[in-house]
Each structure stands twice: as structure tokens, then as C-alpha cells.
Amino acid sequence: MTDGGDIVLEARGITKTFPGVRALDGVSLRVRRGRLLALLGENGAGKSTLMNILAGVFPPDVGSVRLLGRDVHFANPLAALKAGIGIVFQELNLIPHLSVAENIFLGREPRTRAGLIDYRRLHDQAAAILARLELHVAPETLVADLRVGQQQLVEIARAVSLDVKVLILDEPTSSLSSHEVEVLFGVIADFKRRGVAIIYITHKFEELGRVGDDVTVMRDGRVVGEAPLSELTREDIVRLMAGRDQGETFQKEATEPGAEVLRVENLSLRGAGTGRGKLVEDVNLRVRRGEVVGVFGLVGAGRTELLEAIYGLHPGRTTGTVAVDGKTTLIRRPADAIAAGLALAPEDRKREGLFLEMSVLENASLASLGPAVKGGLIRPARESAHVSPFIARFRVKTPSLTQKIRNLSGGNQQKVILAKWLAARPKVLLLDEPTRGIDVNAKREIYAFVDELARAGLGVLVVSSELLEILVIADTIIVMCEGRKSAEFSRLEATAEKILTAALPDKTAVAL
Amino acid sequence: MTNPASSPNSTKSEDAFAGGISGPGPGTSSLPDGRAARLRQFQSLIALAVMVLALSLLSDRFLTVDNGFNILRQISVNLCLSVGMTLVILSGGIDLSVGAILGLAGAVSAGLLKNGVALAAFGVRLEFTVTGAIVAGIVVGAAAGWFNGAAITRFRLPPFVATLGMLSIARGLTMLWTGGFPITSLGENFGFIGTGALLGVPMPVWIMVALVALFVVVTRRTRFGRHIYAVGGNERAALLTGLRVNRIKVAVYTLAGALAGVAGLIVTARLDSAQPNAGLGYELDSIAAVVIGGTSLSGGRGSIMGTVLGCLIIGVLNNGLFLLNVSPFWQQVIKGGVILLAVAIDKMNARERET
Numbered sequence: 001m002t003d004g005g006d007i008v009l010e011a012r013g014i015t016k017t018f019p020g021v022r023a024l025d026g027v028s029l030r031v032r033r034g035r036l037l038a039l040l041g042e043n044g045a046g047k048s049t050l051m052n053i054l055a056g057v058f059p060p061d062v063g064s065v066r067l068l069g070r071d072v073h074f075a076n077p078l079a080a081l082k083a084g085i086g087i088v089f090q091e092l093n094l095i096p097h098l099s100v101a102e103n104i105f106l107g108r109e110p111r112t113r114a115g116l117i118d119y120r121r122l123h124d125q126a127a128a129i130l131a132r133l134e135l136h137v138a139p140e141t142l143v144a145d146l147r148v149g150q151q152q153l154v155e156i157a158r159a160v161s162l163d164v165k166v167l168i169l170d171e172p173t174s175s176l177s178s179h180e181v182e183v184l185f186g187v188i189a190d191f192k193r194r195g196v197a198i199i200y201i202t203h204k205f206e207e208l209g210r211v212g213d214d215v216t217v218m219r220d221g222r223v224v225g226e227a228p229l230s231e232l233t234r235e236d237i238v239r240l241m242a243g244r245d246q247g248e249t250f251q252k253e254a255t256e257p258g259a260e261v262l263r264v265e266n267l268s269l270r271g272a273g274t275g276r277g278k279l280v281e282d283v284n285l286r287v288r289r290g291e292v293v294g295v296f297g298l299v300g301a302g303r304t305e306l307l308e309a310i311y312g313l314h315p316g317r318t319t320g321t322v323a324v325d326g327k328t329t330l331i332r333r334p335a336d337a338i339a340a341g342l343a344l345a346p347e348d349r350k351r352e353g354l355f356l357e358m359s360v361l362e363n364a365s366l367a368s369l370g371p372a373v374k375g376g377l378i379r380p381a382r383e384s385a386h387v388s389p390f391i392a393r394f395r396v397k398t399p400s401l402t403q404k405i406r407n408l409s410g411g412n413q414q415k416v417i418l419a420k421w422l423a424a425r426p427k428v429l430l431l432d433e434p435t436r437g438i439d440v441n442a443k444r445e446i447y448a449f450v451d452e453l454a455r456a457g458l459g460v461l462v463v464s465s466e467l468l469e470i471l472v473i474a475d476t477i478i479v480m481c482e483g484r485k486s487a488e489f490s491r492l493e494a495t496a497e498k499i500l501t502a503a504l505p506d507k508t509a510v511a512l
Numbered sequence: 513m514t515n516p517a518s519s520p521n522s523t524k525s526e527d528a529f530a531g532g533i534s535g536p537g538p539g540t541s542s543l544p545d546g547r548a549a550r551l552r553q554f555q556s557l558i559a560l561a562v563m564v565l566a567l568s569l570l571s572d573r574f575l576t577v578d579n580g581f582n583i584l585r586q587i588s589v590n591l592c593l594s595v596g597m598t599l600v601i602l603s604g605g606i607d608l609s610v611g612a613i614l615g616l617a618g619a620v621s622a623g624l625l626k627n628g629v630a631l632a633a634f635g636v637r638l639e640f641t642v643t644g645a646i647v648a649g650i651v652v653g654a655a656a657g658w659f660n661g662a663a664i665t666r667f668r669l670p671p672f673v674a675t676l677g678m679l680s681i682a683r684g685l686t687m688l689w690t691g692g693f694p695i696t697s698l699g700e701n702f703g704f705i706g707t708g709a710l711l712g713v714p715m716p717v718w719i720m721v722a723l724v725a726l727f728v729v730v731t732r733r734t735r736f737g738r739h740i741y742a743v744g745g746n747e748r749a750a751l752l753t754g755l756r757v758n759r760i761k762v763a764v765y766t767l768a769g770a771l772a773g774v775a776g777l778i779v780t781a782r783l784d785s786a787q788p789n790a791g792l793g794y795e796l797d798s799i800a801a802v803v804i805g806g807t808s809l810s811g812g813r814g815s816i817m818g819t820v821l822g823c824l825i826i827g828v829l830n831n832g833l834f835l836l837n838v839s840p841f842w843q844q845v846i847k848g849g850v851i852l853l854a855v856a857i858d859k860m861n862a863r864e865r866e867t
Binding site: 313334337353354356357362376377378420 | 749750
């Protein structure tokens with residue numbers, strides 16, 4: 001690799017701090033003409049923050065971005081786009097009630113001479129791009145009516161329609177079928193041939209070998225390694241990402257489970273609309289004291305819905321029985337579930353778990369204000385006395401209990417949610433994707449806490465879409481597929497292959 | 513043994529606690545919303561102080577004890593409504609019907625006091641004492657508010673729509689009850705609520721101070737108050753935390769209705785007459801006071817004391833402009849400008865907080 005001429009985009013010494021977290025710490029990065037730079041790193045390594053800076057979403061605190069050898073400062077994503085940097089975000093940024101074509105050309109619609117949108121040209125141009133992506137939907141289709149994978153392709157179509165010098169793809173294949181992935185790789189090859197520099201964020205090693213040229217690995221807000229792909233082995237990359245040898249990851253000790261604490265029988269959940277199928281069908285499971293039961297399933301398998309049905313969130317559509325500590329309980333609302341001894345830490349923390357305007361203390365005490373109240377009034381001293389042992393137990397890093405929770409990192413927020421539930425003294429903890437969006441170290445801590453809680457006598461039901469996570473923390477593994485329980489394994493029997501096979505609806509397509 | 517909190521690890525964690533948490537210890541902040549909220553209130557306080565100072569210089573009739581009570585009495589009605597409105601807005605809702613409920617409650621109370629109510633089926637006429645009429649007025653307000661809450665929770669109507677419906681219903685009922693004519697001459701005892709004074713302080717001011725004190729405590733120090741903030745801050749999370757979200761909302765709208773009833777009594781007693789159009793447009797002044805006081809229209813953030821400042825700012829502004837002989841039409845324009853300015857400043861602060 002020679003330096004100089006072929007570098008299209010370069011970041012130098014980028015540092016970015018958010019309240020409570022240093023997201024990036026002196027990061028430098030170079031992307032070359034016609035090459036694909038694979039950016040690797042665990043969740044929370046700082047990849048998305050870096051991409052947001054390159055795409056003009058927010059400025060760096062320190063450091064510079066150079067495009068074709070010139071310093072650039074983007075005020076907003078549009079400015080970055082005009083300069084030739086296109087980005088496909090991990091989260092979908094489409095407008096659901098506009099059509100596919102309108103979304104692709106949003107803000108750049110072809111006009112008629114009268115200044116109105118020229119729908120014929122709009123649809124023709126969109127159709128051409130869709131054909132190239134082999135996305136067989138009409139340009140007039142509303143985005144809301146597409147599958148998630150198809151929506152992701154529309155995002156990519158938008159990038160394809162642009163004349164970009166640099167294209168950033170943030171985990172573009174997370175919802176794509178294997179055929180759609182092939183098409184995308186074809187498009188990427190096209191881009192490379194035209195001299196476009198590509199930054200590609202991914203978790204999947206399989207994809208690297210297919211499209212990658214160079215590799216940069218990030219960890220904890222720093223670049224910890226960069227090299228051409230050909231010079232690295234898979235083991236090198238894993239070691240760089242984890243920063244420690246694999247053997248050092250969380251190790252669960254064998255436990256002897258106690259009496260049954262949660263029994264779910266014939267649980268079914270109908271879909272919301274009429275004529276829809278069942279989201280959960282005839283699921284039976286039990287959790288014993290001290291046992292961690294993991295529920296694995298692909299997107300749409302009904303994992304979250306299972307937890308929600310147990311927790312009383314869909315009383316009208318749920319059938320079946322739930323027994324806690326041997327007592328069958330009618331659960332019509334979360335308050336009933338909590339009274340029976342259940343607690344749910346939801347998947348989407350921000351939307352479903354946190355009160356961002358409230359302090360750490362108020363978040364943690366909300367589920368169990370009883371001990372804080374005397375004479376009808378909340379006593380601040382009692383409130384913090386009630387909650388602080390739990391905050392301490394989970395080693396929440398916060399300057400004070402009165403800090404607003406929005407200023408904490410994702411891992412610490414999740415720990416506050418765990419503290420909140422522990423303060424309410426549940427018998428069974430339901431955890432939905434407990435480590436989503438959390439950095440590696442916090443992840444390991446959470447695994448240790450889950451283990452410790454089980455050992456202290458709780459029953460834990462964990463839903464996860466991360467195979468490794470399930471294998472690491474669960475004593476018993478339940479696999480769901482299309483709303484049904486398709487398999488159950490003990491810790492000793494379970495292997496990644498067995499679990500995946502049970503999770504896939506189409507048993508022939510085990511090509512992961 | 514089942515209590516996870518007392519697991520053997522707790523000694524170790526206490527060390528971690530000491531290491532993890534530093535700085536000001538727990539319990540030192542003013543709940544519910546800490547420093548940022550105090551800063552916002554501080555800004556409103558400065559704005560109020562500047563206004564008072566300027567008006568004192570511009571008019572020698574402004575800074576007098578009489579005029580002070582005058583202002584307090586003038587804002588008492590709006591503040592009664594606005595305390596209820598603050599609860600509603602904190603919970604993530606809005607109530608457009610408080611002005612109309614004010615009119616209905618005042619009219620019902622006055623009508624019962626003056627004419628009683630004929631129960632045709634039993635051939636009797638119920639007469640009402642002053643206390644009975646007062647209670648009836650508040651109950652009517654609470655009932656209308658409960659209906660709002662029921663419509664919002666049971667039938668999942670957006671608060672804007674449900675309370676807009678109630679606005680029209682309550683206005684219509686007021687017209688039916690009064691036949692479109694004022695109900696006057698209610699007697700001195702009833703009038704005491706509006707025109708009387710205790711220890712030299714007008715009754716409406718006492719009522720207002722008592723309600724403010726009560727609801728400051730409710731919002732800051734009770735579970736119910738905490739739950740209102742939680743529902744407004746994140747309704748889904750509140751539900752998952754086991755809060756009875758619907759009950760809380762119904763309670764909030766019922767309280768707002770009852771407080772509108774109290775405001776209706778004050779207005780009626782003060783004029784010694786229930787006007788069928790009483791309270792027309794008051795909901796907007798009330799929302800303005802809440803917003804100027806720094807309470808977020810999206811819920812979960814704000815305070816009763818902020819609303820008190822909001823009411824004072826509006827009251828001082830109205831009074832001062834009147835003393836300076838500014839045309840009432842200009843007064844409206846200026847009030848609108850103040851609302852926009854207050855919210856714009858609040859938004860700018862919010863942006864700073866978030867980046």
C-alpha cells in the first residue's frame with residue numbers, strides 16, 4: 001500500500017466525549033480509492049460514533065476530517081452528502097408512509113417545469129435502481145408495507161442513487177436474506193470498480209473474506225489494529241476485538257437448581273389484527289429457583305412476545321396459564337405480574353425501561369416506593385437508603401444518585417434497571433436482550449450478575465438473539481421458531497449448530 | 513434466604529459503592545427534577561424581578577400593598593386552573609375543557625344555592641346550604657374531569673380530542689342549566705369566598721396558597737406525584753414498572769376538573785353571579801402559565817412552583833400594562849410574545865442539556 005494519492009477520506013486524532021463516556025479517543029482512519037475498509041469492533045467500541053462524525057451528524061471535539069486531501073467541517077449530514085459522503089445507517093431512516101420511490105429520492109425529487117414532482121421520472125428512475133438491487137417491489141409501494149430486509153434494501157437503494165466518493169455501510173446485512181446479501185455484494189463490487197471508497201461495519205466474519213480489502217479494529221474508543229485483510233487471521237481479529245484471550249470470557253459455574261418457581265402452560269398469543277396467526281403458540285416452560293433459562297430465536301420467532309404475554313401486556317389475546325411458586329395466577333396487567341413476583345427488564349431500554357428525565361435514584365426506586373414512604377410522604381433519606389445497596393451491588397458508575405439517568409452509559413443504565421427490580425424483591429426475573437447496545441466489559445458484568453442473582457435463589461428467564469450469550473449464561477435453553485417452542489436443551493447438550501437448526505424455519509438453509 | 517439483597521456478596525459491593533459513587537451524596541438534590549429545573553425557575557424568577565423593577569419605575573401605582581393583593585387576587589382563578597393543568601401536562605396530556613368546566617361548576621353551584629333542585633319523581637324540591645352548593649360545584653367539576661379521564665383511558669381518545677369534546681359539552685350544559693341568563697344575588701355568605709378577607713388577605717388568595725402548598729407536596733413528596741412524572745416521562749416504562757397508568761390518568765383529570773370547579777366558585781362568588789359564559793378561553797391562559805413556568809408539553813418535566821411563577825408573570829404583565837394605559841389589544845399581543853419567548857428559551861436550554 002502506498003500512501004498519498006489514493007486516500008479518499010482520512011480521519012485524524014478524532015476525540016468525542018458524551019456525558020459520562022469517552023466514545024472516541026484519538027482515532028485515526030484512512031479509506032482508499034476503490035477499496036473496502038472493514039471496520040470491526042464489539043458493541044460500544046465507538047464505530048457508530050466515528051461514522052456519525054464522518055457523515056456530519058455531529059462534530060468531533062478534537063481532530064480533523066480530510067476529504068481528498070482537504071480539511072472538511074460538515075454542519076449537517078446534507079453537507080457531508082453534498083461533499084460526496086453517503087451513509088446507510090444501521091437503524092432504518094425511512095419515512096414509512098411515503099412510497100419506495102419517494103424515499104429513495106427524498107429531497108432530490110425530479111421536478112416538472114411547473115415545479116411539481118415529476119412522478120413519472122421519479123418512478124422510472126426508482127424502478128431502475130430497484131431492478132439493479134433485484135428488489136421486486138413497485139416504486140409506488142409504501143415503505144411501511146415492506147419487510148424489514150426489503151426496507152434495508154431501500155436504504156441501500158438511496159445510497160446507490162447518489163453520486164458518492166465515500167459510502168459508509170453500518171451493518172447493512174443484519175436483516176437481509178442470503179440472496180439479498182449476494183445482490184448487495186454485487187453492488188459493492190460495482191462501487192469499488194467505479195473508484196468509490198467504502199467503509200463497511202460488520203460483526204460477521206464470513207462477509208469479510210468476500211468483500212474486504214483492509215481491516216481496522218476498534219476497541220473502547222480506540223483503533224487497536226489496522227492491516228490489509230490478507231495479513232490477518234481470524235484469530236488475530238478476534239484477539240484484537242476482545243483485547244484478551246478467549247479463555248478469559250465469563251465462565252459460568254454449574255449450579256443445582258431448586259424448586260420450580262415459574263410454570264407456563266399452553267401459552268398462546270393471538271396477533272393484533274383479525275385473521276392473523278398466533279405470535280406465540282402453545283408454549284410450555286418452567287423455571288426453577290437458581291436456574292437461568294435462555295430463550296433463543298430469530299427475529300419474528302416470538303421471543304419478546306412470549307415474555308410480554310407472561311407479563312400481562314396482552315390480556316385480551318393471551319390464553320394459557322402462568323403459575324408462580326406453584327400458585328396459578330391470573331395476570332391481566334404488569335401490576336398483577338409484579339404482585340405475583342415477576343419483573344421484566346425490556347429490550348428497548350430507552351423506549352420501555354428508562355425515565356430519562358428522572359434521576360438514578362428515582363428510576364431505581366419507582367418499582368418499590370413502599371419502604372421510602374412514611375406518613376404518606378416519600379422521605380428522601382429513606383428512599384436512598386432503600387435503593388443504594390442495590391445500586392452499589394451492581395456497581396453502577398454514577399457521580400451521584402441524583403444524576404439524571406440519561407447521562408449514564410448504556411451498561412450503567414441497564415444496571416440501574418436491574419437494581420430497580422431487585423429492590424422490588426421479585427421471584428422471577430424476565431430479561432429481554434439484557435446486553436443490547438452495551439460494551440463488552442459491561443456485558444461480562446451483566447452475565448456475572450445474572451449468574452449471581454440465580455445463585456441467590458431467583459429464577460431467571462432470558463431472551464436473547466445472541467447465540468453466544470445464550471450458551472454462556474443459560475442452564476437450560478429453549479429455542480423458538482415461528483411462535484412455537486421448537487427445542488429444549490440442557491447446558492451440556494446444547495451446541496450452536498443444534499440451536500440454530502432448531503431456530504431456522506426452513507430446515508434446509510443452515511448456511512450461516 | 514430468597515432475598516437476593518442479603519447475599520454473601522454484599523460486603524464486597526459496599527466497597528464498590530464507595531468507589532463508584534462520589535461527589536454530593538444522595539438526598540441533597542431537590543426532587544423531582546434537580547438542578548436543570550431550578551435553573552429554569554431561576555430564569556423565570558429573574559424575568560419576573562425585571563418586570564417588577566421596570567414597572568415600579570414606570571408607574572408609582574404599581575408597587576403598593578393594595579396592588580400586590582390585587583394582582584394575587586386576579587391570578588387566583590388562573591392559578592387554580594393551572595395547578596390542575598400542570599398535573600395534566602406533567603402526565604403527558606392536555607386539558608382544553610377547564611374553562612368550560614369552570615363555567616358549569618359555577619352555574620350549577622349558583623343555581624342549586626338559589627333555586628335548589630326539583631326532583632319531579634318524588635314531588636320534592638331539594639334546597640342547598642352554602643356548603644352544600646360549594647361541594648356540589650366541586651363535585652360537578654370532578655365528575656366532568658373524571659369523564660375526560662375515562663374517555664382518554666377507556667376509549668383511548670387523544671386528550672386533545674376528549675377534552676375538546678368536554679369543552680363543548682360543558683358549555684352546552686351550562687347554557688341548558690342557566691337558560692342563557694346569569695344567576696345572580698347569591699347572598700353574602702357565598703360571596704365571602706370571592707370577596708371576603710381573612711387577616712387582611714383576600715379569600716381567593718388563601719384558597720390559592722392552600723392549593724399550591726398542597727400540590728407542591730403532592731407532586732414532590734408523594735407516590736402519586738412521582739407516578740404522574742413517571743407516566744408523563746415514559747408511559748410504556750411506567751406500565752412495565754407496574755404503575756396503574758390508567759388510574760393515575762383518571763385521577764389527574766378528575767383533580768383538574770375539581771380544581772376548575774373551585775375556580776368556578778371563586779369567579780361566581782366574586783361577581784355574585786354565575787355568568788353562562790364564565791371561563792371562556794381560560795384554558796389557554798392556563799396552558800400559557802404552565803408553559804411559561806417551564807413545564808414541558810411532552811410531559812414528565814416541570815413543577816407546580818414553575819407554574820406559580822408563570823401565573824405571576826402573566827398577572828404582573830396584565831396589571832402593569834393596564835396601569836400604563838396600554839391598550840388591551842396590545843396587551844394580548846405582548847402576552848403572546850412572552851409565551852413564545854419563554855418556550856424558545858426553554859428549548860434552547862433543553863438543547864444545551866442534551867448535547
